[in-house]
Amino acid sequence: MLNLTYNYKLKPTxxxxxxxxxxxxVCKSVWNYALYERKLWYNSRSCKVNxxxxxxxxxxxxxxxxxxxxxxAKLTLAKKNNAFLKSxxxxxxxxxxxxxDRAFNDMKSKNMGFPRYKKKIKSxxxxxxxxxxxxxxxxxxxxx
Numbered sequence: 605m606l607n608l609t610y611n612y613k614l615k616p617t618x619x620x621x622x623x624x625x626x627x628x629x630v631c632k633s634v635w636n637y638a639l640y641e642r643k644l645w646y647n648s649r650s651c652k653v654n655x656x657x658x659x660x661x662x663x664x665x666x667x668x669x670x671x672x673x674x675x676x677a678k679l680t681l682a683k684k685n686n687a688f689l690k691s692x693x694x695x696x697x698x699x700x701x702x703x704x705d706r707a708f709n710d711m712k713s714k715n716m717g718f719p720r721y722k723k724k725i726k727s728x729x730x731x732x733x734x735x736x737x738x739x740x741x742x743x744x745x746x747x748x
Contacts, residue, residue, distance in 0.1 A: 630692030631700045632725045634679065638704050639719055641670040672705040696728040703729075 616624060645667070668674055676698055683689045689697070705721040 626691065627693050627696055627728060628725050630689060631696055631724050631728045632693075633688070634697045634700045635704055636721050638670070638675050638701055641675065642704075642708065645660060645670055672701055675701050693696065693728075693730065695730055699729040700725075 679689070679697060679701065683694070704719060707716070711718060712714040
């Protein structure tokens with residue numbers, strides 16, 4: 605199967621730049637919070653051998669591993685209550701969660717490092733259908 609990727613040079617207006625930067629901020633927040641949840645889960649289940657008590661041990665609350673599916677379901681619920689998340693692009697946020705899930709899978713399988721918190725995100729992905737004849741993006745009131 606052949607995958608084609610198209611890169612477009614956009615010349616957005618000031619209004620569109622604000623919307624794109626807002627989406628980047630929302631994606632950064634989603635990445636950092638999802639990473640925080642996963643780090644919290646890992647830290648709650650790790651016990652170093654030289655620091656564990658032999659007499660008593662803390663029993664961890666049984667909450668599920670924050671996988672992509674669990675976190676995307678939580679994101680849907682969070683969007684109902686949070687105006688900041690509601691204003692962002694849903695597909696871009698889901699792609700951010702997929703990237704984080706891929707980073708964790710690579711960490712386990714390819715011995716890559718632990719994913720890091722993001723200060724700034726430079727890009728976000730928008731999945732598009734390849735069957736469209738005319739490709740246009742609606743950002744704000746203008747079309748690119």
